[in-house]
Amino acid sequence: MTEFLLGAALFVLGTVALGLIRILRGPNDADRMLAAQLLGTGGVAVLLLLGVASGLGAVGDLALMLALLAAFASVAFVTGVARPQHQPKPVRDPDPLPRGDQA
Amino acid sequence: MSLALSVFTIVCVFLGAVFFLAGTLGLLRFPDTLTRLHALTKADNLGLGLVVLGLLPQVDWPLGALKLIAVWLLALLAGATVGQVLGGAVRPPPVSGAGESTP
Helix, strand or coil: CCCHHHHHHHHHHHHHHHHHHHHHCCHHHHHHHHHHHHHHHHHHHHHHHHHHHCCCCHHHHHHHHHHHHHHHHHHHHHHHHHHHHHCCCHHHCCCCCCCCCCC | CCHHHHHHHHHHHHHHHHHHHHHHHHHHHCHHHHHHHHHHHHHHHHHHHHHHHHHHCCCCCCCHHHHHHHHHHHHHHHHHHHHHHHHHHHHHCCCCCCCCCCC
């Protein structure tokens, strides 16, 4: 059982690390923040798996702390960064939308 | 009984890892930010939820299990909040707002 849990932790860590490619090539900052959020949740899962596999109860506390910090990071991103970026956004307007102007 | 619980753990943790892989692939492959957010919240809720559900038989019952459930509930709350605020921040201007009848 311990080997399986360690393997699962390594697998989830690998997928989360793969998701960090989105930070490299994300078109805007919100996409990068999504990858960071995935890192937070996947890190929580990895820490829980490692904590059960190793029998150390304190690792679960680390997972709780990481979940809290990931939530704070995203809320800080939205309140601080995304709003000024949202202002010059109507670049999208010259698109001729076929069904847009009914209301 | 112990064998059945081990099989339950293996199945649930495996499914959770599959959901993490699916979330990562969606984060990498989907075309824009809102669909990536959709994939990310699946990995958040279902991936972490299945990992926690699989780990529940492996910890001691009253306190360890309650802590795992608390971690998952915190992650659910944070994921729902972050999904709402981030989706509201990156939403395009109300040209294509489908669900809004009154501006």
